[in-house]
Amino acid sequence: MPLNISAIDTAIILVYVAATVVFGLYLGRTAKDLSSFLVGGRNLPWYAVLGSIVATETSAVTFLSIPGITYATGGDFSFLQLAAGFVLGRWLVVWWFLPRFFEGQIFTAYDILHQRFGGLTQRTASLIFMITRTVSDGLRLYLTAIVLEKVTGLGIAPCIASIGAVTILYASFGGIRSVVWNDCIQLLVYLAGAVAAVWTISAALPDGLTSIVGMGAAEGKFQGVSLDFGLTSANLWVGLLGGCFISLATHGTDQMMVQRYLCSATRRGARWAVALSGPAVFAQFALFLFLGVALMAFDRAGGSGAQWDKDEALAAYVVQYMPVGLCGITLAAVFSVAMSTLSSSLSSSASAVVNDFVKPVWERRAPSEDDSAEAAARMDRRLTRASRWWTAIFGVLQVGVGIVVASTPALSAPSVIFQVIAVAGLASGLILGVFLLDRSARRWDQRSILFGMATGFIVTTVVIMAPEGSPLKIHSWWSAVVASLTTVAVSYAVDTLLSLRSKSSS
Numbered sequence: 001m002p003l004n005i006s007a008i009d010t011a012i013i014l015v016y017v018a019a020t021v022v023f024g025l026y027l028g029r030t031a032k033d034l035s036s037f038l039v040g041g042r043n044l045p046w047y048a049v050l051g052s053i054v055a056t057e058t059s060a061v062t063f064l065s066i067p068g069i070t071y072a073t074g075g076d077f078s079f080l081q082l083a084a085g086f087v088l089g090r091w092l093v094v095w096w097f098l099p100r101f102f103e104g105q106i107f108t109a110y111d112i113l114h115q116r117f118g119g120l121t122q123r124t125a126s127l128i129f130m131i132t133r134t135v136s137d138g139l140r141l142y143l144t145a146i147v148l149e150k151v152t153g154l155g156i157a158p159c160i161a162s163i164g165a166v167t168i169l170y171a172s173f174g175g176i177r178s179v180v181w182n183d184c185i186q187l188l189v190y191l192a193g194a195v196a197a198v199w200t201i202s203a204a205l206p207d208g209l210t211s212i213v214g215m216g217a218a219e220g221k222f223q224g225v226s227l228d229f230g231l232t233s234a235n236l237w238v239g240l241l242g243g244c245f246i247s248l249a250t251h252g253t254d255q256m257m258v259q260r261y262l263c264s265a266t267r268r269g270a271r272w273a274v275a276l277s278g279p280a281v282f283a284q285f286a287l288f289l290f291l292g293v294a295l296m297a298f299d300r301a302g303g304s305g306a307q308w309d310k311d312e313a314l315a316a317y318v319v320q321y322m323p324v325g326l327c328g329i330t331l332a333a334v335f336s337v338a339m340s341t342l343s344s345s346l347s348s349s350a351s352a353v354v355n356d357f358v359k360p361v362w363e364r365r366a367p368s369e370d371d372s373a374e375a376a377a378r379m380d381r382r383l384t385r386a387s388r389w390w391t392a393i394f395g396v397l398q399v400g401v402g403i404v405v406a407s408t409p410a411l412s413a414p415s416v417i418f419q420v421i422a423v424a425g426l427a428s429g430l431i432l433g434v435f436l437l438d439r440s441a442r443r444w445d446q447r448s449i450l451f452g453m454a455t456g457f458i459v460t461t462v463v464i465m466a467p468e469g470s471p472l473k474i475h476s477w478w479s480a481v482v483a484s485l486t487t488v489a490v491s492y493a494v495d496t497l498l499s500l501r502s503k504s505s506s
Contacts, residue, residue, distance in 0.1 A: 005151055005319060005327055005328070005331070006324045006327070006328075008324050008325060008328060009324060009325065009327045009328030009331065010328070011328070012325070012328030012329060012331075012332060013151075013328055013331055013332050013335065016189070016332040016335070016336070017166055017332075017335065020166075020170065020182055020185075020186075020336070020339060021166060021169055021170045023170075023178075023181070023182060023185070024169075024170030024171070024173070024174040024178035024179075024182050024343075025169075025170055025173050025174055025178070027174055027177050027178040027181050027182075028170070028173050028174025028175045028177060028178040030177070031174065031175035031176075031177060031178070031384075032384070033380050033381070033384055034107075034354075034380050034383045034384050034387065036175060036177065037175035037176065037384050037387050037388070038107055038175070038176060038259070038347075038350075038351045038354075038355070038387060039107060039176060039259065039262045039263050039351075040175070040176045040177040040180060040263040041177070041263075042262065042263060042264070042265065043263075043265045044177070044180055044263040044264060044265060045265060045269065046264060046265075046266075046268075046269030046270070046272045046273045047184075047273075048180055048181060048184055049180065049260050049261070049263060049264050049269065049270065049273040050272070050273040050276055050277055050280070051180075051183055051184035051187045052179070052180040052183035052184060052260050052344070053251075053257060053260055053273055053274070053277040054187055054277055054280050054281055054284065055183035055184065055186050055187040055190075055337070055340040055341075056183060056256060056257070056260070056340060056341055056344040057250070057257075057281065057341070058187070058190065058281075058284065058337050058340070058341070059137075059140040059144075059337055059338065059340075059341035059342075060140055060141075060143050060144035060147070060334060060337050060338040060341070062284075062285075062288065062337065063190060063193075063194070063288065063314070063333070063334055063337045064143055064144075064146075064147070064311060064312070064314050064315060064334070065143065065310075065311050066079065066285060066288040066289060066292065067288050067289065067291040067292035067295060067313065067314045068292060068309075068310030068311045068312075068313055068314070069289065069292060069310070070216075070221050070289045070290075070292030070293045070296065071292040071293075071295045071296045071299070071308075071310055071313045071314075072292075072310040075221065075292065075310075076220055076221050076222065076223045076224065077221065077222055077223060077224035077286070077289050078223065078224055078225070078226055078235075078239075079285060079289060080224045080239075080282065080285060080286060080289070081224065081225065081226070081235065081236050081238070081239025081240065081243070082239040082242065082243040082246075082477055083239075083243065083281065083282045083285045083286075084239060084240060084243060084282065085239050085240045085241065085242060085243015085244040085245075085246070085247065086243045086244075086246070086247040086278055086281060086282065087247075087278035087279060087281075087282055088240065088243070088244045088247070088278075089243060089244040089245065089246065089247025089248045089251065089252075089278075090247050090251055090274050090275060090277060090278040091275060091278065092244065092247075092248055092252075093247065093248060093251045093252040093274055094271050094274050094275050096248075096252070096439075097248075097252040097253070097435065098252075098261065098267070098270060098271060098274060099267070100112055100438075101258060101261050101262060101270075102267045102270070106262065107262070107351060107355040108126065108255050108258070108259070108351055108352050108355045108356060109253055109254070109255050109258035109431075110122045110123075110125045110126045110129075110255065110352065110356055110431075111355070111356075112435075112438065113125055113434060113435075113438070114356075116438050116444075117434070117437075117438075117444055117446050117449050118446040119360070120446055120450065121434065121446055121449050121450065122356055123356055123357060124450060124453060125253075125430075125431045125434060125453075126255075126352045126353070126356040126357070128427050128430060128431060128453075129254065129255050129348075129349075129352055129427065129428075129431065130349050130352055130353060130394075131427075132426070132427030132428075133256065133345050133348070133349055133427075134345075134349065134394060134397050134398055134401060135401055136427075137341060137342055137345040137398050137401075138397075138398045138399075138400070138401020138402045138404075138405060139401070139402070139405055140338065140341055140342070141160055141163060141164060141338065141342060141398055141399065141401070141402035142156075142160060142401075142402040142403075142405045142406050143311065144163055144334060144335065144337075144338035145159035145160040145163060145402060145406070146159075146311070146312060146315060147315040147318075147319075147331065147334050147335075148162065148163060148335075150312075150315055150316065150319050151319060151331060156403075156406040157403050157406065157407075160399055160402040160403055160406065161399055161403075163335065163338055163339070163342075164342070164395050164396070164398060164399035164402070165395075165399075166339065167338075167339045167342045167343050167346065167395060168346065168391070168392050168395035168396075170182070170343065171342075171343040171346045171347055171391050171395070172346070172388045172389075172391040172392045172395070173388065175347065175387075176259060176263060176347050176351075177263075178343075179340075179343045179344055179347050180260065180263060182339070182340065182343065183340045183343075183344065185336075186336035186337060186339065186340040187340075189329070189332060189333050189336045190333035190334070190336050190337045191284070191287075191333075192329065192333065193329055193330035193331075193332070193333025193334070194287055194288060194291055194330075194333070195287075196322075196326045196329060196330055197291055197294070197314065197317065197318065197322070197330055198212075198287075198290065198291055198294050200321070200322055200323060200326060201294040201295065201297070201298045201317075202294065204298060204301075204321070205297060205298065205301055206301075211297055211301070212290075212293055212294045212297045215293075215296065215297040215300055215301075216293040216296070216297065219296065221292075221293045221296065222293075238477050238478065239477060241481060242425075242477030242478050242479075242480065242481055243477065245425075245429065245432065245480040245481045245484060246425050246428070246429075246477070246479075246480040247278070248432055248480070248484075249425065249428030249429050249431065249432035249480045249483075249484065250428045251274060251277075252432065252435065253428060253431040253432050253434075253435045254348075254428050254431070255348045255349075255351065255352050256344055256345060256348035259344075259347065259348045259351055260273070261273070261274065291314065292313070292314075295308075295313050295314060295317055298317065298321075299313075315334065318330045318331055318334075319331075342395070342398065345394070345398070346391045346392075346394045346395050346398075347391060349390070349391075349394040350387045350388075350390040350391040350393075350394060351387065353390050353394075354383055354386050354387045354390055358383065358386050358390075359383055362379065362382065362383070363379070366379065425460075425476065425477070425478075425479030425480035425481075425483065426457070426460045426461065426464065426479045426480075426483050427483075428480060428483075429456070429460065429479060429480035429481070429482065429483025429484040429487075430453050430456050430457060430460075430483045430484070430487055432480065432483070432484040432487075433452065433453070433456060433483065433484040433485070433486070433487025433488045433491070434449055434452075434453065434487065434491075436484060436488050437449065437452075437487075437488060437491055437492075442495070444491070444495055445494075445495050445498045445499070447494070447498065448491045448492075448494040448495035448498060449491050449495075451490060451491065451494045452486070452487040452488065452489075452490040452491030452492075452494065453487050453491075455486060455487070455490040456482075456483045456484070456486040456487035456490065457483070459482060459483075459486045460479055460482045460483040460486065463478075463482055464476065464479055
């Protein structure tokens with residue numbers, strides 16, 4: 001298939017991808033034990049953790065779909081209402097959840113649930129994380145492959161497999177240290193790509209940035225606050241509350257983020273990283289939304305000659321209109337955000353399965369009389385090898401999800417960004433509910449926690465998937481609120497009934 005970009009742009013992308021792999025393998029050369037592979041030896045500086053947090057949550061969905069919001073007819077800056085809730089939620093994470101992760105040498109967020117509620121609750125939360133992370137990041141992989149398909153002319157399935165293979169390579173060999181430092185580089189690359197896209201569009205318009213701002217204002221693109229109280233609309237109250245709960249869930253309980261905190265050299269450093277990530281992401285969203293306005297202005301000025309699909313507008317512009325060199329850099333930026341999120345996802349999923357499932361089984365099977373240092377070192381090496389294998393396995397699973405989504409129009413039709421938010425809010429919201437119960441001094445029956453999570457899953461799934469016009473329909477931003485509060489309420493009710501039953505039978 002012929003390439004749809006120049007040889008120079010192709011070379012830039014290939015060099016960048018190769019450099020990412022080589023750099024990742026180089027950084028991972030010291031990942032010889034479980035602590036180094038899963039938590040980077042717990043000695044990474046706060047600014048590296050901050051860069052990794054921001055880059056990890058900035059997937060290809062963010063880079064491509066967020067501009068699509070303001071590019072689309074009727075789209076505006078109202079998404080920033082959700083981003084404001086993200087800032088608030090992260091500050092609460094710093095104050096409420098972060099100290100718990102530095103009580104002892106834990107490897108996953110779910111170790112805390114084991115200590116508080118029992119092994120079954122820990123494994124259930126960990127399993128929910130792994131399943132939903134695989135699904136949501138498979139969606140992200142699919143969206144990135146759309147760009148590669150436009151560039152190469154290859155089918156979507158080979159494009160998905162190619163991106164997945166490169167990411168698997170450096171994530172499975174390099175470990176979390178490789179992932180974190182590559183994230184920081186990828187952060188700089190994709191921000192440069194976004195700025196370059198705005199600059200080239202403004203250069204193509206008669207009055208530059210003034211044209212973009214003027215057309216955006218005329219179309220109402222810069223409206224960002226709605227005081228409507230509806231449950232199905234994107235308003236300030238839904239954004240603040242829903243965004244706060246989503247951020248509490250994703251940054252307070254999700255292993256993909258908690259793993260970064262555990263890599264920090266100090267608790268103080270982790271606090272700075274989490275607290276600053278909120279404003280950084282807010283500013284980043286504003287940049288991407290403005291990029292969408294720029295694409296709209298370019299389209300209105302007759303630049304494209306046709307209305308693009310909202311999720312593909314940025315990719316189409318880059319491939320068709322970006323100058324040689326800048327096109328390659330911007331496409332490298334798209335692939336960098338994809339690899340950043342995917343590598344983080346693979347590392348965190350592997351850490352969850354090895355620490356929460358594999359390690360307990362292997363330790364139970366180990367001879368009880370063999371407690372020597374040599375036996376401990378041997379076990380550590382086995383677990384490190386298992387972590388590498390599971391990193392690769394989760395990569396293959398995410399590639400499979402991406403191919404399924406690409407071949408199923410009903411799944412890939414809606415805006416991907418809202419699908420991902422709904423899935424993330426549902427999964428992390430359930431686990432957030434359990435972490436909220438952890439804040440109580442009450443002695444919980446583990447059965448009540450599991451029943452609460454199951455009910456929260458069912459209720460949230462029903463309201464998210466309710467058809468438009470249904471009285472049960474809510475905005476996807478509410479997913480974490482509904483999931484967490486349902487889990488808390490049902491767990492408390494069931495635990496109270498179990499307690500009363502126990503007292504009456506005695």
